[in-house]
Amino acid sequence: MYWRIIFFFVFLGCSSDLSDDAIPFVSFQDIVINLNLPEYNTLRTTGHQYINNGGVKGIILHRVNTNLYYAFERNCSYQPNNACSTVEIHSSSLYMTDPCCGSNFAFDGSVTGGVAWRPLRKYETSLNGSELTITDVVL
Numbered sequence: 671m672y673w674r675i676i677f678f679f680v681f682l683g684c685s686s687d688l689s690d691d692a693i694p695f696v697s698f699q700d701i702v703i704n705l706n707l708p709e710y711n712t713l714r715t716t717g718h719q720y721i722n723n724g725g726v727k728g729i730i731l732h733r734v735n736t737n738l739y740y741a742f743e744r745n746c747s748y749q750p751n752n753a754c755s756t757v758e759i760h761s762s763s764l765y766m767t768d769p770c771c772g773s774n775f776a777f778d779g780s781v782t783g784g785v786a787w788r789p790l791r792k793y794e795t796s797l798n799g800s801e802l803t804i805t806d807v808v809l
Contacts, residue, residue, distance in 0.1 A: 691749070692750070693745050693747055693750040693788075693791050694745075696806075698724040698725065698806045700804065700805050700806075701723065701729075701803065701804040701805075702803050703721075703731075703801070703802045703804070704801060705800045705801070705802055713733045713739070713802075715733070716733050716734070717732075717733055718731065718732050718733075718759050720744075720759075721741070721804065725743045725744060725791075725793070725806075726750070727744040727745040727755075727756050727757075728744040729741050729742065729744060729804060730744055730759065731804070734777070739795045739802055740777065741794075741804045742757070742779055742790040742792055742793070743790055743793070744757045745791070746768040746770065746771060746786060747773075747787075747790055748768070748773050748785050748787070749771060752770060752771075754769075754770035755770050755771065756768065757775065765782060766790070768786070771785050771786065772784040772785065773785055773786035775789070779791075779792050791808055792808070793807065793808060794807035794808075
């Protein structure tokens with residue numbers, strides 16, 4: 671009986687890599703972007719843009735094609751409460767990465783390497799002519 675009690679407490683003391691917190695939610699007002707403005711030139715072709723005024727640590731905006739844009743939370747999905755847990759576009763522009771934990775993400779938000787196991791948070795986007803709107807609705 672004594673060994674069962676010891677085993678029980680040892681088992682409870684073991685932690686899993688999956689025990690990290692979820693990304694906190696921060697509401698923000700809709701972000702409306704005029705894609706014709708010069709500061710968004712990189713989005714006229716398949717490209718990326720940092721948006722600083724939304725989400726927890728900002729947003730990475732990615733153009734998939736002429737009519738489709740993805741908006742991702744820059745707060746990494748692995749240990750998001752860590753101060754350095756910020757996703758950026760890799761210098762190759764082929765994927766996103768968090769230099770803090772070493773996790774990599776595809777431009778659909780899925781994990782492609784590292785310790786993260788959750789995808790990046792994706793926000794709703796809508797395109798109306800040259801006006802792109804990013805909302806705090808999580809997809």
